[in-house]
Amino acid sequence: MEIEVVLYGKLRERGERSDDTTGSIGSVKIEIEEDSCITDIMGLLEIKKDEVSHIFLNREYSDIERKVEDGDRLALFPRDMALLYKWYFTKKK
Amino acid sequence: MTQKILRVDMGKGTLNYEDVPEKYRRLGGRALTSKMISDEVPPNAHPLGPNNKLIFAPGIVTGTGSPNSGRISAGAKSPLTGGIKESNAGTPFAKTLAQKGIKALVIEGKAKKDKYYILKLGNDGEELVEADDYLGMGLYKAYDKLHEEFGDNIEITGVGIAGELGAANAGISYTDPEGMSSRYSGRGGLGAVMASRGIKFIVIEEPEEDKIEIKDKETFDKGRKKLAKALSEHDVTKKGGALYSYGTSVLINIINESGGLPQRNFSEGSDDRSAQVSGERKAEEIKKRGGVRPHKCSPSCIIRCSEIWTKEDGKDPVGVLEYESVWALGPNCGIYDLDVIGELNRACNDLGMDTIEAGNTIAVAMEGGLLDFGDGEGALKLMDEIYNKTALGRILANGAEYTGRAFGVDRIPTVKGQAMPAYDPRPIKGIGVTYATSPMGADHTAGYAIAPEIMGVGGEADPFDIKKGELSKSLQRATAAIDSAGYCLFIAFAILDIEEGLEGVVDTVNGVLGTDYSIEDVMNFGKQVLETEREFNKRAGFSKEDDRLPEFMIKEELPPHNVVFDVPDEELDSVWED
Numbered sequence: 001m002e003i004e005v006v007l008y009g010k011l012r013e014r015g016e017r018s019d020d021t022t023g024s025i026g027s028v029k030i031e032i033e034e035d036s037c038i039t040d041i042m043g044l045l046e047i048k049k050d051e052v053s054h055i056f057l058n059r060e061y062s063d064i065e066r067k068v069e070d071g072d073r074l075a076l077f078p079r080d081m082a083l084l085y086k087w088y089f090t091k092k093k
Numbered sequence: 094m095t096q097k098i099l100r101v102d103m104g105k106g107t108l109n110y111e112d113v114p115e116k117y118r119r120l121g122g123r124a125l126t127s128k129m130i131s132d133e134v135p136p137n138a139h140p141l142g143p144n145n146k147l148i149f150a151p152g153i154v155t156g157t158g159s160p161n162s163g164r165i166s167a168g169a170k171s172p173l174t175g176g177i178k179e180s181n182a183g184t185p186f187a188k189t190l191a192q193k194g195i196k197a198l199v200i201e202g203k204a205k206k207d208k209y210y211i212l213k214l215g216n217d218g219e220e221l222v223e224a225d226d227y228l229g230m231g232l233y234k235a236y237d238k239l240h241e242e243f244g245d246n247i248e249i250t251g252v253g254i255a256g257e258l259g260a261a262n263a264g265i266s267y268t269d270p271e272g273m274s275s276r277y278s279g280r281g282g283l284g285a286v287m288a289s290r291g292i293k294f295i296v297i298e299e300p301e302e303d304k305i306e307i308k309d310k311e312t313f314d315k316g317r318k319k320l321a322k323a324l325s326e327h328d329v330t331k332k333g334g335a336l337y338s339y340g341t342s343v344l345i346n347i348i349n350e351s352g353g354l355p356q357r358n359f360s361e362g363s364d365d366r367s368a369q370v371s372g373e374r375k376a377e378e379i380k381k382r383g384g385v386r387p388h389k390c391s392p393s394c395i396i397r398c399s400e401i402w403t404k405e406d407g408k409d410p411v412g413v414l415e416y417e418s419v420w421a422l423g424p425n426c427g428i429y430d431l432d433v434i435g436e437l438n439r440a441c442n443d444l445g446m447d448t449i450e451a452g453n454t455i456a457v458a459m460e461g462g463l464l465d466f467g468d469g470e471g472a473l474k475l476m477d478e479i480y481n482k483t484a485l486g487r488i489l490a491n492g493a494e495y496t497g498r499a500f501g502v503d504r505i506p507t508v509k510g511q512a513m514p515a516y517d518p519r520p521i522k523g524i525g526v527t528y529a530t531s532p533m534g535a536d537h538t539a540g541y542a543i544a545p546e547i548m549g550v551g552g553e554a555d556p557f558d559i560k561k562g563e564l565s566k567s568l569q570r571a572t573a574a575i576d577s578a579g580y581c582l583f584i585a586f587a588i589l590d591i592e593e594g595l596e597g598v599v600d601t602v603n604g605v606l607g608t609d610y611s612i613e614d615v616m617n618f619g620k621q622v623l624e625t626e627r628e629f630n631k632r633a634g635f636s637k638e639d640d641r642l643p644e645f646m647i648k649e650e651l652p653p654h655n656v657v658f659d660v661p662d663e664e665l666d667s668v669w670e671d
Contacts, residue, residue, distance in 0.1 A: 008346050008373070024368060024371060024374045025346070025368045025371075056350045056351060059363065059653055061351065075350045077346075077350075080335060080338050081335050081346075081347065082335055083343070083344075083347070
């Protein structure tokens with residue numbers, strides 16, 4: 001199973017920095033096991049929970065425990081792009 | 094009471110200071126401008142005619158040194174919407190007017206046709222000075238010239254070429270801390286109201302004596318400290334937070350990722366190229382070029398979301414490129430080049446126009462076949478048409494709806510004649526409720542439903558949930574209260590999460606006024622402001638049928654989520670129920 005992880009802001013250093021056409025975003029394609037959730041993928045990229053603010057899975061604002069599927073697009077925003085500070089809003093589970 | 098209302102009658106050429114009537118004493122900012130417009134302007138007045146008035150009012154706490162209190166409200170009947178308008182700005186002009194003891198500056202009547210004046214509010218008196226030398230001049234140059242003529246110890250507000258045209262997208266420009274024309278009461282065409290009175294500029298000298306009265310200093314200071322603490326601790330507003338690090342443009346990538354960043358006149362909600370004009374990219378460029386980031390729009394600001402964008406060589410500063418401006422002049426026109434966007438923004442600041450309306454106008458002109466989407470050079474040439482006051486320029490300066498009609502476009506993203514900001518209401522439905530129902534026309538700041546929907550500040554909300562009436566209602570009320578207090582709307586991020594911050598706001602208001610308002614009283618205050626505005630609009634001929642989004646947003650699915658705006662009309666109308 002392969003998914004695409006899009007890394008914004010300072011998190012882009014954890015992936016391959018994209019070329020100039022996409023500017024300041026990093027993106028990486030990774031192989032994952034079935035039944036993986038977003039936290040597992042963050043683990044593979046060595047990204048800690050408190051380094052991340054907004055999470056979007058397939059452009060839906062998402063809970064960190066959500067399961068991912070083959071071909072999904074996961075986007076992670078760093079803490080200093082946070083326009084939130086608690087994990088308390090409604091997210092797609 | 095040392096605070097006065099200054100009334101300038103341009104028909105008679107008179108300037109009079111009046112005592113503040115009892116009914117206005119505890120009002121400020123938006124509450125005061127909207128109440129005075131409602132009391133003094135007949136609802137059928139032509140916005141450019143002799144019976145409309147332009148009123149400037151600093152907020153209750155403006156100029157006191159409380160954090161983020163450098164706001165001013167400008168109010169009038171709007172040439173763009175035909176309804177009441179309050180357009181809010183952060184500028185050093187606000188505190189200077191407040192410290193001079195002017196609770197409201199009313200400009201009424203009309204000077205003789207094509208006669209323009211500078212209203213000088215100096216420390217040795219007030220006078221009207223002929224402004225003939227400034228006609229047809231861009232505002233950057235004009236502000237330099239005004240500083241040469243009147244000295245450096247001044248703040249300025251003014252109207253540009255768009256105002257001279259009487260155009261419905263003429264904004265009111267104010268000086269930033271560097272003295273440039275980059276702060277705006279942009280929305281609603283209030284610049285045309287000012288120009289049609291015959292006022293080109295207002296020049297105000299820093300007063301020698303601060304005339305702001307704080308009735309209960311102890312309560313005020315307690316509140317000021319609570320608010321400062323909340324702002325400096327909250328992740329959104331603190332030093333090193335998103336607004337400090339990237340400015341409002343931090344939202345470009347976030348909203349693009351959410352599928353709600355309108356592309357090419359609201360035809361898609363996302364485009365990978367948006368990243369080229371993101372806040373992160375812009376911050377890198379500013380650093381490389383030697384611009385300024387972060388930056389304060391006015392002296393009391395501790396959030397510092399502003400910046401100074403320059404040309405590639407670090408010269409020719411523009412001022413801030415806000416999220417809304419970057420989007421409107423960029424992705425919404427299919428333009429993904431910060432330098433082109435910067436020059437378009439410069440033209441807007443120089444001509445005296447609102448960037449949101451201007452970007453939508455260009456996009457609608459592109460939809461109408463006047464030029465192609467993505468044609469940055471063509472977009473800059475359209476600005477030249479306005480500089481040259483050509484017939485085409487006059488159409489464009491009147492905004493998106495007017496331009497759409499001129500070019501036979503059936504997808505015009507406006508409500509009550511005002512173009513939408515940078516959030517598509519189809520995937521982000523709460524903001525759609527605010528666009529539809531705000532007495533101001535499509536306005537994101539009127540009830541910032543984006544905050545809970547995408548950013549997760551101030552409670553819970555799901556962007557796709559269609560029950561948004563209650564959310565939009567409470568946010569519109571809170572916003573009206575903040576706009577009246579004289580605080581920057583961005584304090585909302587912190588005070589909706591940190592109760593002490595909210596208490597601080599109420600304490601500072603009570604401290605200035607010597608009142609004993611509760612948090613509930615302040616929210617109720619916001620409700621009254623909205624009711625005053627809605628009542629004016631009703632008398633001006635608006636009904637609930639005007640509280641609707643354009644048809645194409647109800648029929649046409651927006652990729653990538655492929656959703657329409659499906660909030661029922663009854664839900665929209667519920668905003669006005671108790």
